[in-house]
Amino acid sequence: KETVSAYRRHDISDETWALLEPHLPGREGVWGGIAKDNRLFINAVFWILRTGAPWRDLPPGYGGWSNTHRRFIRWRDKGVWEKLLEMLIDEPDYEWLMIDASHCKVHPHAAGAKGGNQAMGRTKGLNTQIHLAVDAHGMPVRIVITEGSRADCTQAGRLIEGINADHLIADKGYDTDAILEQATAQGMNAVIPPKKNRVTPRSYDEDLYKLRHLVENAFLSLKRWRGIATRYAKNSKSFLIAVQIRCLALWL
Numbered sequence: 651k652e653t654v655s656a657y658r659r660h661d662i663s664d665e666t667w668a669l670l671e672p673h674l675p676g677r678e679g680v681w682g683g684i685a686k687d688n689r690l691f692i693n694a695v696f697w698i699l700r701t702g703a704p705w706r707d708l709p710p711g712y713g714g715w716s717n718t719h720r721r722f723i724r725w726r727d728k729g730v731w732e733k734l735l736e737m738l739i740d741e742p743d744y745e746w747l748m749i750d751a752s753h754c755k756v757h758p759h760a761a762g763a764k765g766g767n768q769a770m771g772r773t774k775g776l777n778t779q780i781h782l783a784v785d786a787h788g789m790p791v792r793i794v795i796t797e798g799s800r801a802d803c804t805q806a807g808r809l810i811e812g813i814n815a816d817h818l819i820a821d822k823g824y825d826t827d828a829i830l831e832q833a834t835a836q837g838m839n840a841v842i843p844p845k846k847n848r849v850t851p852r853s854y855d856e857d858l859y860k861l862r863h864l865v866e867n868a869f870l871s872l873k874r875w876r877g878i879a880t881r882y883a884k885n886s887k888s889f890l891i892a893v894q895i896r897c898l899a900l901w902l
Contacts, residue, residue, distance in 0.1 A: 702877040739791055756777060779800055817841050
């Protein structure tokens with residue numbers, strides 16, 4: 651029986667590869683060169699993000715770290731990862747939509763990008779914030795990243811724009827007139843507890859609000875990959891893509 655190296659125990663399965671292969675660059679029948687190692691490359695990227703290891707520590711069995719990193723950047727800039735995620739988000743359940751935000755600590759190696767730090771704020775150290783929207787099953791459907799000091803409510807418009815759900819569920823940090831008006835305009839019933847300082851009290855469905863734990867569970871799933879729980883990427887676009895890749899893996 652063929653033995654598999656321990657570091658490859660989480661490589662994607664044949665079933666998962668069958669889902670991804672038809673949508674990747676370099677496949678047969680598409681203009682350009684044919685890539686023979688797309689599966690190996692994806693396993694390499696997943697390994698880096700799952701472990702949080704530096705690119706230079708990529709096991710040689712996955713190929714050279716430098717070429718792998720360059721290819722990751724090339725796919726990032728061409729929107730390949732983003733298109734893969736859009737393809738995999740198949741028929742999300744929008745009976746309700748839940749939004750929230752969570753901080754990620756920034757590793758010291760991620761600071762010092764050319765032109766200054768990107769999407770980092772000081773809140774007990776450097777932080778980046780992930781803003782997330784999930785469907786009724788707690789599956790991620792949209793991601794935004796900002797510096798950690800940015801208020802959660804400022805990104806709600808981007809998270810819900812163009813999504814037609816029956817209910818929008820969020821904590822009281824999202825209780826603003828602008829968010830309530832946008833939800834109403836999109837045909838959503840806002841299930842958001844009112845802030846104590848709201849002049850005109852309003853009601854909300856307390857039983858439906860209990861489902862908000864699904865978005866918190868989604869953050870727990872995202873951060874099981876160490877490269878998401880802690881930010882190591884200097885470039886904010888690279889970290890956004892890292893989060894999208896983790897979401898992609900959840901949809902597989």
